[in-house]
Amino acid sequence: MTNTSPRLPSAAVVREVGLRDGLQSIATILPTEQKREWIAAAHAAGQREIEVGSFVPARLLPQLADTAELVAYARTFPDLFVSVLVPNLRGAENAIAAEVDLMIVPLSASHQHSLANLRKTPDEVVAEVARIRAARDAAGSKTLIEGGVGTAFGCTLQGQVEKSEVLRLMQALLDAGADRVSLADTVGYADPAMVRELFEAAMEIAGERFWCGHFHDTRGLGLANVYAALEVGVRRFDACLAGIGGCPHAPGASGNVSTEDLAYMLGSMGIATGIDIDALLALRQRVARWLAGETLHGAVWQAGLPKTFAAPAARPAIAA
Amino acid sequence: MTNTSPRLPSAAVVREVGLRDGLQSIATILPTEQKREWIAAAHAAGQREIEVGSFVPARLLPQLADTAELVAYARTFPDLFVSVLVPNLRGAENAIAAEVDLMIVPLSASHQHSLANLRKTPDEVVAEVARIRAARDAAGSKTLIEGGVGTAFGCTLQGQVEKSEVLRLMQALLDAGADRVSLADTVGYADPAMVRELFEAAMEIAGERFWCGHFHDTRGLGLANVYAALEVGVRRFDACLAGIGGCPHAPGASGNVSTEDLAYMLGSMGIATGIDIDALLALRQRVARWLAGETLHGAVWQAGLPKTFAAPAARPAIAA
Incomplete structure (x- = not known):
């Protein structure tokens, strides 16, 4: 449908944080080559902001030891906005x-x-x-x-x-x-009313x-919280492909908001993200193979896009 | 937290439709005795509106053949508002x-x-x-x-x-x-912007x-859609314990909004439902045993309630 609500923006940015927040929370160590493939395919699917890793000592997070190499690779895409923790x-x-x-x-x-x-x-x-x-x-x-600012809605x-x-x-x-500055619901304690008030x-x-809203789907409210933040003017959201990452204290529970479901929700509401969801779902399949054995999340990959779905054409400018 | 948003109600009703919409969509035929236990435990957990079945020929829906018996049983609870399809x-x-x-x-x-x-x-x-x-x-x-009114947002x-x-x-x-009259997103095509506009x-x-909003979580937007409906004044929502039911065309995909996650979201926002979520989660465990082998859904049962969660005390009156 077209975006008829005056309260919603015409464009929003989905920042991919799967390569950092996602991968740091799971046991599998993804080889650098696959991470490069991920970055290239995410870019090809229209993503223009990616957090590629974290500059922490490799002994603390061996999953992210190749961050410098990934930054160098990601910088070869001239229109990719590259971030690290x-x-x-x-x-x-x-x-x-x-x-x-x-x-x-x-x-x-x-x-x-x-x-x-x-x-x-x-x-x-x-x-x-x-x-x-x-x-x-x-x-x-x-x-x-x-x-x-993390644990912004409470802490375990x-x-x-x-x-x-x-x-x-x-x-x-x-x-x-x-x-x-940004706000993060690190442990999945937020609800839409809290989000509206704090944001x-x-x-x-x-x-x-x-700058950004970072929501976890630990208790199923991730996308409801995104919607509440959209309503008060937030225009950029962190997300992880396949909803990986998040909550080591709740095994099996959902992690970050999943990139593909978030892109679907935004696109369905007529909010341009520049993301080609079919291409993103194809990438999800590859990442799912690489992460075999890990618990993945998300709904759209199973249900498919609605017959009526038509993504908005425009791609948002990156106002950095 | 307390409910600080003037746009949200102080109370809402979660109507349990798991015994009808849920059970009619899955293969397991639950014995009448277990359905009675379900009704009694849902009532004990504070639910006051339950759709107990459907008056259709038993050859079409053998899962619901005991509807008359269940109505008679449910009517023994004087404060239970009993519905059927x-x-x-x-x-x-x-x-x-x-x-x-x-x-x-x-x-x-x-x-x-x-x-x-x-x-x-x-x-x-x-x-x-x-x-x-x-x-x-x-x-x-x-x-x-x-x-x-079903397929209100599109149809497969x-x-x-x-x-x-x-x-x-x-x-x-x-x-x-x-x-x-009510509106149902039968196939999970709705997004919050559509919900706001149509409702x-x-x-x-x-x-x-x-009367009621009926949402499926087929593509992960069930609770976001509930929130959008709440914002425009909807005060009653259908839900299925463990998120059963819904979409036979998308195996493994989520069905109805799950009762426990919905009750959690409402309670977290300070909206009274009268539901004791711990009691509901205990019932979910029993139902999950009865439905062993079926795909269940929901997040709160895995993650647990937030340390900060405090349900509102009041129970809404049933204005029928």
Whole structure:
């Protein structure tokens, strides 16, 4: 159908994070060659933003040890916006050297989760972002810095995470020099009402610097949460092909929102993503073979597209 | 969290249709005794509206041959609102005799689907509803008549179903004497933007006589569609425990919205359903044993409730 709702955008970006958030959460270590195939096929299917890995020590995440090589490969596609995750200044220096377009610094709004995962308080992460900003500017680099506020809707360790604390940390990231900020429902605690409330407040604070919504489908609400975020103006969403990744604490439970289902929902609503869903489903089949034995997710690959489905033609410009 | 959005209701009804829409779509024939246990446990978990079966010839749907017995049993719970599906006047006469609270007459807005499924055109179904209304009134019965407009968002046979045709048939059902009307996305073609548009128009036509939204999760959008319908004022939703039923044309694909995930989403948003989700999940375990070998769905049963989850206390009144 055509997009008749004035509240919905004409275009949105689906950022593929399967190669990072997806692969880091599963046991299979995908060979670099297959990751290159994945990047090339995702690009051919119309994806223009891909998080290709993480600059962390290989001993911590052997799945992502080839990140530098993948950045170099991804940069051979001139219209591909390449991002990586960096946990600290050292990772950021690698990202700057690799000339990625954007580096995501994760911050956990849950103090307990932050200490357990990053061994830093949230405010220590903010201080690190200030150092990263200084290093980026000193290097004359164009790499953008995204501060990603995780456990924004609660946390499996600490439970409640206050909205005011999430927003305080987001403001602190902006003040420390983050070019972009994002919100992530790391553990799948969000519902559409929470999303609407928090994202509305976040976008008031960050304006054009608000960048991305990151939702997990742990309790089946991933796409409902995306829709709620769309309604308050969010225009970019993280997703993993086949819904991989996410929640090591709930075996078998869904991980990230699946790229193909998200692209279907957006396309069905008349929101252009530039993604060819049939090509994406063909890629999903290949990735599913590579990840044989892993639990995959998603619905459209099983049910097929509706007979009535017609994707919007236009491709959104990447406003980075 | 508390419900802070002025657009969302303080209460909603989850109508269990697993015993009808769910069981009629799967191979296992559940013994009457287990169906009685299901009804009793669903009631104990706080469900107050259950579609217990369908008055169709047993040779067509042997799974539902015990509908009269189940109605009699369900009516022993004084605060349970008992419904059945009836395809025609004959079924309606049985429903009236059984003194159900409400009988649902399905109408398919897709002419092709209507002919293939019901061997009647949609307008012939409207005429049947007029006969059902006459019979109900002649009998002095209090059984309500709900006209359920299916394939409201498209159809696997015919493809496109025009919105104007859906609304015309809804108006015709009201004119023919249906006390209530509903909309169903029978094949899982709806997206939240379509839902918003069609349900908004339908509620303008039907007002207080608009009754229920029926969504399938075939392509992963079931709960996103529920949320979109909630935003335009829909207050009652069909659901099947464990997401059974739905789409025989897409093996393995999800069926109806799952009761437990829907109850979780509503409860998380501060919308009272009266449902005790832990009790519902315990019932799901029993039903899963009874239906061993069938493909079940849903997310919350795997992931568990969030540490932060607190269901609203109040139970909605049943405004029938």
